[in-house]
Amino acid sequence: MAETNPLKRVCVVGSGNWGSAIAKIVGQNVLAHEDVFEPEIFMYVYEEIVNGQKLTEIINSEHENVKYLPDIKLPPNVIAVPDVVKACMNADVLIFVLPHQFVKDTCLKMKSFIKPNPLGISLIKGFILTEGEGIQLVSKVISEILGIETAVLMGANLATEVASEMFCETTIACENDSYKGLLNALFETSYFRCKVIRNVSGVEACGALKNVVGIGAGIVDGLGYGDNTKAAVIRLGLMEMMKFTKVFLGNEDRSVFFESCGIADLVATCHGGRNRLLGEAVVKSMKDIRLLEKEILRGQSFQGPLIAKEIYAYLKENNMLDQFPLLVAVHRICTREVDPRNFIDCLRDHPEHM
Amino acid sequence: MAETNPLKRVCVVGSGNWGSAIAKIVGQNVLAHEDVFEPEIFMYVYEEIVNGQKLTEIINSEHENVKYLPDIKLPPNVIAVPDVVKACMNADVLIFVLPHQFVKDTCLKMKSFIKPNPLGISLIKGFILTEGEGIQLVSKVISEILGIETAVLMGANLATEVASEMFCETTIACENDSYKGLLNALFETSYFRCKVIRNVSGVEACGALKNVVGIGAGIVDGLGYGDNTKAAVIRLGLMEMMKFTKVFLGNEDRSVFFESCGIADLVATCHGGRNRLLGEAVVKSMKDIRLLEKEILRGQSFQGPLIAKEIYAYLKENNMLDQFPLLVAVHRICTREVDPRNFIDCLRDHPEHM
Numbered sequence: 001m002a003e004t005n006p007l008k009r010v011c012v013v014g015s016g017n018w019g020s021a022i023a024k025i026v027g028q029n030v031l032a033h034e035d036v037f038e039p040e041i042f043m044y045v046y047e048e049i050v051n052g053q054k055l056t057e058i059i060n061s062e063h064e065n066v067k068y069l070p071d072i073k074l075p076p077n078v079i080a081v082p083d084v085v086k087a088c089m090n091a092d093v094l095i096f097v098l099p100h101q102f103v104k105d106t107c108l109k110m111k112s113f114i115k116p117n118p119l120g121i122s123l124i125k126g127f128i129l130t131e132g133e134g135i136q137l138v139s140k141v142i143s144e145i146l147g148i149e150t151a152v153l154m155g156a157n158l159a160t161e162v163a164s165e166m167f168c169e170t171t172i173a174c175e176n177d178s179y180k181g182l183l184n185a186l187f188e189t190s191y192f193r194c195k196v197i198r199n200v201s202g203v204e205a206c207g208a209l210k211n212v213v214g215i216g217a218g219i220v221d222g223l224g225y226g227d228n229t230k231a232a233v234i235r236l237g238l239m240e241m242m243k244f245t246k247v248f249l250g251n252e253d254r255s256v257f258f259e260s261c262g263i264a265d266l267v268a269t270c271h272g273g274r275n276r277l278l279g280e281a282v283v284k285s286m287k288d289i290r291l292l293e294k295e296i297l298r299g300q301s302f303q304g305p306l307i308a309k310e311i312y313a314y315l316k317e318n319n320m321l322d323q324f325p326l327l328v329a330v331h332r333i334c335t336r337e338v339d340p341r342n343f344i345d346c347l348r349d350h351p352e353h354m
Numbered sequence: 355m356a357e358t359n360p361l362k363r364v365c366v367v368g369s370g371n372w373g374s375a376i377a378k379i380v381g382q383n384v385l386a387h388e389d390v391f392e393p394e395i396f397m398y399v400y401e402e403i404v405n406g407q408k409l410t411e412i413i414n415s416e417h418e419n420v421k422y423l424p425d426i427k428l429p430p431n432v433i434a435v436p437d438v439v440k441a442c443m444n445a446d447v448l449i450f451v452l453p454h455q456f457v458k459d460t461c462l463k464m465k466s467f468i469k470p471n472p473l474g475i476s477l478i479k480g481f482i483l484t485e486g487e488g489i490q491l492v493s494k495v496i497s498e499i500l501g502i503e504t505a506v507l508m509g510a511n512l513a514t515e516v517a518s519e520m521f522c523e524t525t526i527a528c529e530n531d532s533y534k535g536l537l538n539a540l541f542e543t544s545y546f547r548c549k550v551i552r553n554v555s556g557v558e559a560c561g562a563l564k565n566v567v568g569i570g571a572g573i574v575d576g577l578g579y580g581d582n583t584k585a586a587v588i589r590l591g592l593m594e595m596m597k598f599t600k601v602f603l604g605n606e607d608r609s610v611f612f613e614s615c616g617i618a619d620l621v622a623t624c625h626g627g628r629n630r631l632l633g634e635a636v637v638k639s640m641k642d643i644r645l646l647e648k649e650i651l652r653g654q655s656f657q658g659p660l661i662a663k664e665i666y667a668y669l670k671e672n673n674m675l676d677q678f679p680l681l682v683a684v685h686r687i688c689t690r691e692v693d694p695r696n697f698i699d700c701l702r703d704h705p706e707h708m
Contacts, residue, residue, distance in 0.1 A: 156585035168582035227626030228522035272581030
């Protein structure tokens with residue numbers, strides 16, 4: 001029996017604040033489904049020294065990621081592992097939650113060591129820009145390097161609030177319906193409601209693009225505008241997200257924008273996300289983005305400016321800059337080509353008003 | 355020439371904060387389009403005594419609605435008129451911006467005195483409940499009583515921010531395309547961007563329903579939840595708005611929800627609207643809604659609880675309460691049948707999660 005239907009091992013690849021928050025949920029859920037999962041899960045942690053001690057050792061003794069998710073207790077069955085190969089080698093389920101610029105190298109390291117057919121789930125927001133190849137979805141890069149099916153999970157899920165068990169929803173997309181039960185068992189709780197749909201590329205595009213719009217929302221906050229202006233930025237951003245998804249992915253299914261990964265995540269990001277903080281800081285200080293990142297996030301990174309840069313390169317290559325004035329303005333403000341005080345002027349004659 | 359193409363007279367019926375803010379825009383725009391409009395506009399003001407003086411007299415001498423939109427100067431060509439018949443009798447354009455419960459009586463008063471074919475434009479958020487006839491759209495009630503074409507204008511337009519000329523968008527819906535130029539001339543400015551579409555009932559339903567969801571957003575704020583939970587309430591509210599519009603109006607065109615009247619207005623209302631304030635107050639105090647209204651709005655009214663009541667009556671009559679848990683919970687919390695602390699429990703197994 002054990003051989004024909006063995007318990008599944010889960011590995012979380014990444015341990016920032018979102019990685020740690022999701023490890024808390026998954027750690028609890030594998031215990032609640034002991035007929036499906038191994039009771040221990042490994043979490044790959046990029047090793048660093050915190051207060052003179054290794055972060056993995058702190059997590060494994062204190063059950064808390066004191067650097068990225070302080071004051072939240074992780075279940076003791078979440079084991080921090082500093083070697084990504086050791087963490088992933090026996091896993092049947094690989095949950096990816098790293099900054100998007102590290103995905104490729106991490107997958108290349110894992111490639112020769114994973115089991116034949118694990119399920120991948122990407123929680124990563126961003127696109128991957130490869131010289132000469134344009135931009136690609138993170139889930140596709142994972143699938144291609146590792147040769148595995150890759151689902152995605154995106155939603156209005158600010159990490160610290162999820163970790164505090166405040167009610168929210170999320171969207172999971174998987175093209176293979178047979179994983180639906182497994183995905184629900186891994187992620188759903190009474191405070192974290194999951195809806196499983198099939199549109200992987202649409203969900204993933206939402207997750208990447210909303211970070212750029214979030215910077216725009218921060219810019220209007222920094223400029224002192226009110227809720228009307230912010231709502232206009234959110235709506236125009238959403239329209240550009242839909243258009244980009246159509247042009248870039250050939251995906252015209254608008255229903256995905258009504259899921260948690262769509263407008264809900266966009267609204268949460270534009271009010272409480274870290275990229276919003278950056279947008280506000282960009283207006284209030286003339287400091288360079290990298291410096292603001294260091295000051296505000298103390299080690300975490302803003303994904304928004306990098307995604308904006310990737311999108312800009314794609315749009316420029318395809319002569320479509322004028323069709324996406326918001327996404328373009330955010331990039332140019334981040335690079336200091338445009339003064340943030342001109343943000344509204346960039347939007348005033350938006351194609352959506354015509 | 356003057357006889358074949360006379361200048362059009364505009365009347366604003368109503369003078370609360372939104373009425374006064376739109377009178378400011380329209381007052382400026384009629385002067386900017388002197389080839390189309392008479393240079394003076396009448397604004398019907400419900401007469402009351404403010405600091406020992408008639409409100410109409412204050413407005414006409416100080417050009418400021420000191421009670422409902424203080425600190426904002428109105429153009430001197432906006433003339434306050436205390437008699438609705440005198441205000442409307444020569445008008446070619448009637449802009450309705452009253453609390454929805456006063457629409458019927460006001461139209462009945464105007465009925466015998468208006469010109470043959472003025473254009474009506476409703477800025478009123480709400481439904482009209484008539485004993486035995488169920489609920490009706492405000493624009494339909496105006497059209498039926500006065501026998502006129504009625505357009506609607508709804509968007510992410512918190513009145514004080516519009517009056518302060520902060521950039522925003524709005525949606526105008528009119529079934530007759532020939533009015534498009536007139537509508538743009540009346541309302542569009544560099545800070546108030548108008549998009550004219552045709553779906554009158556869809557736009558109007560958005561304007562009414564968002565006030566109920568706004569109370570829900572205030573409830574989660576009052577309960578101390580964060581941006582994730584609020585985003586979930588906004589999304590679930592939006593899904594119920596779409597479903598209600600489909601069931602109640604047979605309107606399945608989802609594109610209207612991507613306009614300013616849709617998600618943008620919903621987001622602005624859920625963050626900065628007066629019904630959000632009420633939702634928060636309902637959690638923090640056990641006082642009756644009417645008392646909270648007096649304390650918070652000093653004379654203006656919350657439209658949300660009344661709309662929630664009307665919707666509840668309609669849903670109950672049609673055995674659909676279980677399909678709209680958010681709209682129903684807001685009503686029951688406003689009437690104190692349900693403790694606001696149970697709001698999330700009402701949503702946890704929402705049909706949208708299934």
